Amino acid sequence: MATVDVDLPHVKEDDPHHHGPARGLGRWLYTTNHKDIGSMYLIFSLCMFMIGGIMALIIRAELFQPGLQLVEPNFFNQMTTMHGLIMVFGAVMPAFVGLANWMIPMQVGAPDMALPRMNNWSFWILPFAFLILLSSLFMPGGAPNFGWTFYAPLSTTYAPESVTFFIFGVHIMGASSIMGAINIIATILNMRAPGMTLLKMPLFVWTWLITAFLLIAVMPVLAGVVTMMLMDIHFGTSFFNAAGGGDPVLFQHVFWFFGHPEVYIMILPAFGIISEIIPTFARKRLFGYASMVYAVASIALLSFVVWAHHMFTVGMPLVGEVFFMFATMLIAVPTGVKVFNWVATMFRGSLTFETPMLFALAFVVLFTIGGFSGLMLAIAPADFQYHDTYFVVAHFHYVLVPGAIFSIMAATYYWLPKWTGHQLNETMGKIHFWLSFVGVNITFFPMHFVGLAGMPRRIPDYALQFADFNSMASVGAFIFGFSQLVFIYNVIQNVRVGEKATAQVWEGAQGLEWTLPSPAPYHTFSTPPEVK
Amino acid sequence: MTKALTLALSLLSAPAWADWQINMNKGVTALSREIFDLHMLIFWICVVIGVAVFGVMFYSIFKFRKSKGAVSEHWHENTTVEVVWTVIPSIILIAMAIPATATLMDMYDTSEADVEIQVTGYQWKWRYQYLDEDIDYFSNLATPREEITNEASKNPNYLLEVDNPLVIPANKKVRFLITANDVIHSWWVPHFAVKKDAIPGFINESWVKVEEPGVYRGQCTELCGKDHGFMPVVVEVKSESDYQQWVSDQRAMKLAMAGEASKEFSMDELVAKGEGVYNTACAGCHQPNGQGIPGAFPAITGSTIATGAIDAHVDIIVNGKPGTAMQAFKEQLSAVDIAAVVTYQRNALGNSVGDLVQPNTIQN
Numbered sequence: 064m065a066t067v068d069v070d071l072p073h074v075k076e077d078d079p080h081h082h083g084p085a086r087g088l089g090r091w092l093y094t095t096n097h098k099d100i101g102s103m104y105l106i107f108s109l110c111m112f113m114i115g116g117i118m119a120l121i122i123r124a125e126l127f128q129p130g131l132q133l134v135e136p137n138f139f140n141q142m143t144t145m146h147g148l149i150m151v152f153g154a155v156m157p158a159f160v161g162l163a164n165w166m167i168p169m170q171v172g173a174p175d176m177a178l179p180r181m182n183n184w185s186f187w188i189l190p191f192a193f194l195i196l197l198s199s200l201f202m203p204g205g206a207p208n209f210g211w212t213f214y215a216p217l218s219t220t221y222a223p224e225s226v227t228f229f230i231f232g233v234h235i236m237g238a239s240s241i242m243g244a245i246n247i248i249a250t251i252l253n254m255r256a257p258g259m260t261l262l263k264m265p266l267f268v269w270t271w272l273i274t275a276f277l278l279i280a281v282m283p284v285l286a287g288v289v290t291m292m293l294m295d296i297h298f299g300t301s302f303f304n305a306a307g308g309g310d311p312v313l314f315q316h317v318f319w320f321f322g323h324p325e326v327y328i329m330i331l332p333a334f335g336i337i338s339e340i341i342p343t344f345a346r347k348r349l350f351g352y353a354s355m356v357y358a359v360a361s362i363a364l365l366s367f368v369v370w371a372h373h374m375f376t377v378g379m380p381l382v383g384e385v386f387f388m389f390a391t392m393l394i395a396v397p398t399g400v401k402v403f404n405w406v407a408t409m410f411r412g413s414l415t416f417e418t419p420m421l422f423a424l425a426f427v428v429l430f431t432i433g434g435f436s437g438l439m440l441a442i443a444p445a446d447f448q449y450h451d452t453y454f455v456v457a458h459f460h461y462v463l464v465p466g467a468i469f470s471i472m473a474a475t476y477y478w479l480p481k482w483t484g485h486q487l488n489e490t491m492g493k494i495h496f497w498l499s500f501v502g503v504n505i506t507f508f509p510m511h512f513v514g515l516a517g518m519p520r521r522i523p524d525y526a527l528q529f530a531d532f533n534s535m536a537s538v539g540a541f542i543f544g545f546s547q548l549v550f551i552y553n554v555i556q557n558v559r560v561g562e563k564a565t566a567q568v569w570e571g572a573q574g575l576e577w578t579l580p581s582p583a584p585y586h587t588f589s590t591p592p593e594v595k
Numbered sequence: 596m597t598k599a600l601t602l603a604l605s606l607l608s609a610p611a612w613a614d615w616q617i618n619m620n621k622g623v624t625a626l627s628r629e630i631f632d633l634h635m636l637i638f639w640i641c642v643v644i645g646v647a648v649f650g651v652m653f654y655s656i657f658k659f660r661k662s663k664g665a666v667s668e669h670w671h672e673n674t675t676v677e678v679v680w681t682v683i684p685s686i687i688l689i690a691m692a693i694p695a696t697a698t699l700m701d702m703y704d705t706s707e708a709d710v711e712i713q714v715t716g717y718q719w720k721w722r723y724q725y726l727d728e729d730i731d732y733f734s735n736l737a738t739p740r741e742e743i744t745n746e747a748s749k750n751p752n753y754l755l756e757v758d759n760p761l762v763i764p765a766n767k768k769v770r771f772l773i774t775a776n777d778v779i780h781s782w783w784v785p786h787f788a789v790k791k792d793a794i795p796g797f798i799n800e801s802w803v804k805v806e807e808p809g810v811y812r813g814q815c816t817e818l819c820g821k822d823h824g825f826m827p828v829v830v831e832v833k834s835e836s837d838y839q840q841w842v843s844d845q846r847a848m849k850l851a852m853a854g855e856a857s858k859e860f861s862m863d864e865l866v867a868k869g870e871g872v873y874n875t876a877c878a879g880c881h882q883p884n885g886q887g888i889p890g891a892f893p894a895i896t897g898s899t900i901a902t903g904a905i906d907a908h909v910d911i912i913v914n915g916k917p918g919t920a921m922q923a924f925k926e927q928l929s930a931v932d933i934a935a936v937v938t939y940q941r942n943a944l945g946n947s948v949g950d951l952v953q954p955n956t957i958q959n
Contacts, residue, residue, distance in 0.1 A: 136822060
């Protein structure tokens with residue numbers, strides 16, 4: 064990112080003619096303010112993170128020892144399914160949208176999002192989508208139990224009746240995501256401050272711009288695949304029913320054509336966040352800004368041609384296997400570039416280790432470990448041994464928990480003083496970090512071992528040889544889960560009290576948001592700043 | 596390093612060495628060893644890259660601290676370096692993908708097989724049909740329910756044991772034709788490095804040539820419903836002569852069973868036999884006490900079918916109910932088993948209809 068020199072006509076934005084938020088519940092129901100909507104997205108995401116987390120702890124409690132102790136296999140399957148759906152669509156994606164809402168207008172010098180009323184709507188349909196999804200837990204036959212990947216025909220002919228509610232919920236989530244993405248693209252392309260050319264945009268803005276295009280490209284595909292399921296279940300079609308001339312493998316192709324870009328949707332904004340935080344605490348400009356942008360763009364493009372690496376064992380033709388193996392390995396190149404650039408940014412910098420930086424550093428190391436196991440999974444012949452084992456579970460939890468979720472926590476700690484006007488309580492932040500770091504590794508590292516030793520995923524009970532590492536993982540999961548209470552405490556305390564934060568907040572921070580006072584006024588950049 | 600770690604762990608807990616397995620099984624076929632070597636190769640490549648990247652990172656973290664007086668420099672790009680670290684990984688990856696492609700081609704070469712076996716996944720059991728012999732049977736989990744519910748101590752093969760294992764000859768190329776009857780399953784034996792999805796409407800191929808006789812255990816690896824965790828794969832590899840003996844034993848058994856189907860059984864005999872059949876074939880869904888799972892699987896106790904006309908009862912077991920999880924059991928159970936389980940369901944589990952059905956009427 065180019066150095067941003069800002070020429071503000073008047074920095075003081077809290078003039079009396081700027082009205083503040085409305086009072087009472089109406090403020091939240093009718094708000095079109097990007098900061099209010101951003102806060103609601105983040106709070107919603109935190110609630111979903113807790114609900115999905117409780118489900119994870121039910122899973123880990125059952126897997127603490129061999130044998131069935133706490134739950135029935137059918138309920139166990141409901142837990143794995145709902146945990147995945149809630150974490151992906153309820154926790155990670157809305158958290159990134161919330162951060163985008165808060166930060167993108169402030170980072171590009173815009174007064175608000177381009178389409179504020181749609182912004183309100185795209186948030187407010189989300190709670191209903193998840194109420195519908197969660198209510199299926201109380202329906203006869205139980206909640207969806209076919210895994211978050213909902214492979215047909217287990218999710219069609221053999222599904223519980225609640226699958227129809229699941230389909231409706233997914234449609235609403237998809238509509239919300241598409242509207243959010245349209246809004247972000249419209250804001251970034253139209254509302255940048257004068258002088259902020261595309262290649263001067265902060266990387267968080269860049270990664271979100273690319274993510275938004277991915278969302279628009281693939282959320283309709285998800286909507287399509289669930290609609291085909293709906294037709295199969297209720298209207299007598301046979302898209303995925305072999306007995307009617309359909310093709311169960313078609314489901315997987317369509318699902319993963321959505322699903323693979325989806326996993327980048329959950330990691331590209333994280334790349335942006337890390338690319339903001341590391342330069343701040345290294346007090347050195349991001350190394351290779353342009354190559355970072357190109358790397359993100361090439362990862363996004365490649366994500367459309369690698370989907371079948373999730374399907375190496377379905378019996379694809381040999382050429383298919385070879386193509387998807389090579390294409391998948393190519394993704395390691397731009398991903399490697401990003402990691403090298405972060406390390407080069409730190410090299411010969413002047414580093415300090417505040418809480419956001421700790422989470423960012425943990426992200427770089429642990430995400431890279433997840434990347435390594437991803438590279439191993441790309442080797443098609445070896446994937447026949449890894450596929451659908453705990454090795455895969457370890458892999459995607461390494462990129463999603465200390466990857467996406469650590470980046471969200473890093474971002475929260477990084478921008479929280481800007482939102483609340485209070486400096487962080489570093490001690491509490493560091494306690495949260497170290498508990499999370501230790502917990503996450505105790506939970507997910509042993510999963511590599513049991514996976515390689517032959518433990519399949521999505522089983523409620525397992526052979527005795529897997530017992531020790533499973534107990535270990537369960538202990539880690541409880542440490543990680545409960546340490547998030549520290550996170551909630553930290554955030555609530557920071558909203559309530561704390562030392563007054565300066566506008567700059569962090570010594571090395573660069574960018575338009577740090578030119579605004581802390582807390583950022585309800586309306587910012589009503590007059591656009593000039594970026595030189 | 597792996598070996599050292601394994602050794603260290605085995606010293607820590609010597610009696611439970613197998614419990615701390617941290618790496619992939621090398622397996623017992625040429626192909627599985629080839630795959631293991633690929634796995635180790637990519638693993639070590641990752642380790643080397645990891646040591647280099649994390650090395651520089653941790654060096655920076657310790658060396659360039661502000662608290663140690665480090666002052667940041669101003670450079671922020673270097674085209675040469677950036678080209679180098681784009682090109683070198685690309686070369687490593689291509690170098691890695693070439694041997695992987697060769698292995699893939701071996702895996703896909705299912706030609707010239709000596710024995711051909713069709714493997715069909717059912718919820719939640721496997722069916723093995725020997726295409727050249729008249730052998731066809733189902734393979735169910737054999738772990739007693741008490742072990743799963745923690746009322747009995749677990750045996751060493753807990754959840755990895757079946758009533759009828761797949762039997763194959765050593766040193767012969769065995770080709771598997773893998774499909775499914777209901778939902779997608781996946782047939783996996785880690786020691787063979789054979790994992791292939793069993794998909795309704797598709798026939799996938801895979802093959803194995805095992806050098807040494809032995810028993811090898813695996814599991815279903817594609818979520819296939821409630822008892823996905825309870826459908827193991829057990830393969831018994833026999834020497835050529837033992838295998839031939841087994842084939843002729845199977846033929847003799849089949850004749851004996853045909854004879855039994857024409858016998859008359861008493862109510863007590865049928866109920867006693869039916870209980871065993873029920874627990875293997877029915878209890879997974881309808882539950883051991885016959886109460887079913889509301890909303891998912893109907894109860895047997897008091898059901899209109901199990902207390903109604905006996906012909907309809909036999910029919911739903913023989914032909915199943917299309918579009919539901921109720922399978923057609925005519926392929927899975929012998930006439931004796933079907934007669935027994937129908938009689939059991941009507942006169943146990945809280946039902947007391949009082950009638951029975953003989954195997955010879957099922958056959959017609």
